[in-house]
Amino acid sequence: MSLHTKSVDELHDLLVKKEISAVELTKASLEDIEAxxxxxxxxxxxxxxxxxxxxAKVDEKGIDASNVMSGIPIAIKDNxxxxxxxxxxxxxxxxxxxxxxxATSVEKIYGKxxxxxxxxxxxxxAMGGSTETSYFKKSKNAWDKRKVPGGSSGGSATAVASGQVRLSLGSDTGGSIRQPAAFNGIVGMKPTYGRVSRFGLIAFGSSLDQIGPFSQTVKENAQLxxxxxxxDTKDSTSSQLAVPDFTQKIGQEIKGMKIALPKEYMGDGIDTQVKETILKAAxxxxxxxxxxxxxxxxHSKYGVAVYYIVASSEASSNLQRFDGIRYGYRAEDIENLDDVYVKTRxxxxxxxxxxxxxxxxxxxSSGYYDAYFKKAGQVRTLIMQDFAKVFADYDLILGPTAPTVAYDLNSQNHDPVAMxxxxxxTIPVNLAGLPGISIPAGFVEGLPVGLQLISNHFDEEILYQVAAAFEATTDYHKQQPVIFGGEK
Structure with a gap:
């Protein structure tokens, strides 16, 4: 029994009517994963x-008719x-x-x-953009197994795009939800920094990381x-603002809404066909x-340079805890304490x-801090100010999610600068702590193109409103890879 084509609302309806049980739905998902x-x-x-x-516990407790997520399977990124x-x-x-x-996000999932x-x-x-730096395996694009799935949340994206699960969680430090969502033709949201607790997320760049949802449709994304x-009291950077119902504006018209298209997002380095697809979406x-x-x-042109100083500096600090002493891998050929640290790492x-x-x-390091980390922080502020000026006059920003569609496996992973x-x-959005969503917007040579929408802090409902309006009047999200049962 395969149920991967049904939305969360449809699955919830079946569960409430007891036409399927949570155990049966879970078994169906496990079968899809295996297949x-x-x-x-x-x-x-x-x-x-x-x-x-x-x-089995959920079935014993009974499906809550008022809780759309009751009994729904979900995949979680392994950080x-x-x-x-x-x-x-x-x-x-x-x-x-x-x-x-x-993690707090997992506690909340279990709570539902x-x-x-x-x-x-x-x-x-979470260091990479193609899921090729994994120690265990290289994930493959759901549309073409010769292509990368994007990264760093590549597995979470392909699990949804291939119909193994309807929903998954990823994390986004510089585009790690939005870019794999774009490459796999699904919906991926990077919420405002502080909207979702980072407690229990293995830290990479603490001022940049944010957990967010993957889904097949905009509404399912908002529901998750x-x-x-x-x-969350366990995360001092989590926002104390009240959380709205992110589905509340879905279905509302977008007439009169002002959307900005940055010329820098359509300049050199952006594939011509991707550019045409985004202009068509506009x-x-x-x-x-x-x-x-x-x-x-x-100042967005400085985003990559700023990001790789800020993120790497924070990673250098965060990853000090992996030292072979308390948990995880420990080198065996050691003779002294220095060996434990050096050889293990x-x-x-x-x-x-x-x-x-x-x-x-x-x-x-001493002597370089002012020239690099401090300077990067100052330019980061300029990037934030650029966004603030635009949002003073516009509701949203529109652009491509990635400069190209998914590229070949093993084609760029030997060139760090190209990666x-x-x-x-995607990086400027993280530097400014803004929310951004990627939705399917078309195809180039049979591979999905992602449309990125960016809003002001804590304005996720507007992103969902516009994304849902686009989705409701196009059929890109309905086109599925062959592995999901589609014709593409």
């Missing part, structure tokens, strides 16, 4: 027994802590780490009687963000009554992680 996993390599761990036990379920961050360093606590069905593959410690949002929004005008974000971290630790340590530059359109 498709060899094609996409989405999962590091499939929590078969844990998921079925949880589903989000799950009590009793292996959590590796796709690194040799944590190959055997089973947490004794749940959702079923955690497994942990998804990712770039090691409703579950995981809110203040015209479509205009046909729905929106006003689209060109603006400038002049040399052997336990992959090349990309070590590259970023070294870059960050250098940026923070870094591929994040040029």
């Amino acid at each position: 498709r996993e060899d094609a996409v390599d989405s999962f590091i761990t499939v929590s078969h027994d844990v998921a079925l036990k949880q589903a 989000i802590s799950t009590k009793g379920i292996l959590t590796t961050a796709a690194s040799k360093m944590l190959y055997n780490y089973t947490p004794i606590f749940d 009687d959702m079923i955690v069905i497994g942990k998804t593959n990712m770039d090691e410690f 963000l409703n579950v995981i949002s809110g203040h 015209k479509h929004l205009e046909s729905l009554g929106a006003i689209v005008e060109e603006v400038s974000l002049p 040399s052997q336990g971290f992959g090349d990309e992680v070590k590259r970023r630790i070294m870059l960050g340590t250098f940026s923070l 870094y530059l591929a994040d040029i359109l």
